[in-house]
Amino acid sequence: MSLEAPVLEVRGLGRTFDVGTGGLGLRRRSLTAVDDVSFALEPGKVTALVGQSGSGKSTIARLLLRLYAPTAGSIHLGDEDVSRIRGRRNVRRYRSQVQMIFQDPFGSLNPVKRVGHHIERPLRRHKVVPSRQVEQRVHELLHAVGLTPPEVVAAKYPHELSGGQKQRVSIARALAVEPKVVIADEPVSMLDVSIRLGVLNLILELKEQRNLGFLYITHDLASARYVADEILVLYAGQIVERGPTDNVLLEPLHPYTQLLLSAVPNPGTGLLTDELPERKETVFASSAPRAHAALERVTSAAAPPNSDIVSIVRLSTSHLSSLLPERECECLHACIQKLNLESAVFDGTFLPNQLVEP
Ligand SMILES: Nc1ncnc2c1ncn2[C@@H]1O[C@H](COP(=O)(O)OP(=O)(O)O)[C@@H](O)[C@H]1O
Numbered sequence: 001m002s003l004e005a006p007v008l009e010v011r012g013l014g015r016t017f018d019v020g021t022g023g024l025g026l027r028r029r030s031l032t033a034v035d036d037v038s039f040a041l042e043p044g045k046v047t048a049l050v051g052q053s054g055s056g057k058s059t060i061a062r063l064l065l066r067l068y069a070p071t072a073g074s075i076h077l078g079d080e081d082v083s084r085i086r087g088r089r090n091v092r093r094y095r096s097q098v099q100m101i102f103q104d105p106f107g108s109l110n111p112v113k114r115v116g117h118h119i120e121r122p123l124r125r126h127k128v129v130p131s132r133q134v135e136q137r138v139h140e141l142l143h144a145v146g147l148t149p150p151e152v153v154a155a156k157y158p159h160e161l162s163g164g165q166k167q168r169v170s171i172a173r174a175l176a177v178e179p180k181v182v183i184a185d186e187p188v189s190m191l192d193v194s195i196r197l198g199v200l201n202l203i204l205e206l207k208e209q210r211n212l213g214f215l216y217i218t219h220d221l222a223s224a225r226y227v228a229d230e231i232l233v234l235y236a237g238q239i240v241e242r243g244p245t246d247n248v249l250l251e252p253l254h255p256y257t258q259l260l261l262s263a264v265p266n267p268g269t270g271l272l273t274d275e276l277p278e279r280k281e282t283v284f285a286s287s288a289p290r291a292h293a294a295l296e297r298v299t300s301a302a303a304p305p306n307s308d309i310v311s312i313v314r315l316s317t318s319h320l321s322s323l324l325p326e327r328e329c330e331c332l333h334a335c336i337q338k339l340n341l342e343s344a345v346f347d348g349t350f351l352p353n354q355l356v357e358p
């Protein structure tokens with residue numbers, strides 16, 4: 001554990017979206033993309049947010065950048081609650097401290113502008129250094145991200161660079177405003193495998209040198225293992241497991257983390273996992289009634305109970321006792337009994353096939 005105070009902290013963060021049901025759009029449905037998420041980023045530490053596609057990772061990134069407003073919870077930068085800041089100036093001031101590196105290095109640079117321009121712009125906009133020092137600072141930043149000789153690289157156009165070099169330009173641009181926090185959303189997933197490691201090493205180097213709080217977002221556990229000090233596992237908008245990287249990855253407690261790990265083909269060679277395989281024996285649901293419905297669907301087919309489901313998992317990070325209303329308990333118990341499951345897991349707590357007590 002680091003002794004430093006967190007630089008960015010989120011508490012009970014939530015975001016729901018209104019989604020139409022199609023047709024005449026008379027019925028509206030809401031989708032909870034992020035549900036009661038809390039974590040803290042510390043200086044000099046990489047925190048990985050891992051989860052499969054659709055689990056809510058990018059929504060969290062957008063909430064942290066104030067591209068979306070949260071529907072629940074708060075975001076704190078140092079002592080300031082920034083979740084409800086308004087006004088362009090305030091948002092700009094906030095974003096000079098919390099910067100983003102996007103997945104797509106190809107789309108994030110302006111093709112008609114030279115590399116130097118991309119880094120100069122934030123330096124001038126945020127008045128990071130006096131005008132006469134801008135050029136020198138551009139060169140320092142390019143040097144810091146391993147783009148040398150900086151004078152030559154600054155004069156190039158984006159199309160003259162490789163994907164990895166473009167991503168390094170994006171990183172230099174993010175660093176230009178001297179942020180405290182950098183959020184990198186799948187920063188290497190669009191790069192060739194051969195150059196991913198170089199970019200990950202750069203992230204590690206910058207974290208150390210600049211004491212940055214890093215949120216590294218990925219669906220790829222192998223790269224998370226490589227860069228992260230701490231891991232947050234996200235499933236369906238909720239953090240289902242968290243802890244120091246080695247603890248989480250070597251001894252995963254939550255069945256979802258175990259499932260994600262089993263989907264990593266070869267941590268030694270490839271940094272990208274395949275899509276998560278469908279595994280019938282575990283049913284995930286965010287509440288007991290939903291688990292019940294899911295189980296009914298799965299078992300309404302001809303298959304006899306217990307043939308392919310060994311456990312159901314209720315996903316929540318909150319505490320068992322406070323979150324187990326009687327109704328949920330009965331419902332879950334009915335599932336376990338009816339299907340003769342081996343077990344159910346509630347908030348990481350293992351429940352055998354016996355009466356479930358609140
Ligand atoms: N602007 C939006 N409007 C409606 N639904 C959204 C919006 N943004 C994201 N979602 C939904 O929220 C869920 C999480 O998406 P996202 O955060 O992009 O996941 P990830 O980055 O982990 O793949 C998905 O079901 C997605 O369809």
Ligand SMILES: [Mg+2]
Pocket residue numbers: 057058059
């Ligand atoms: Mg995403």
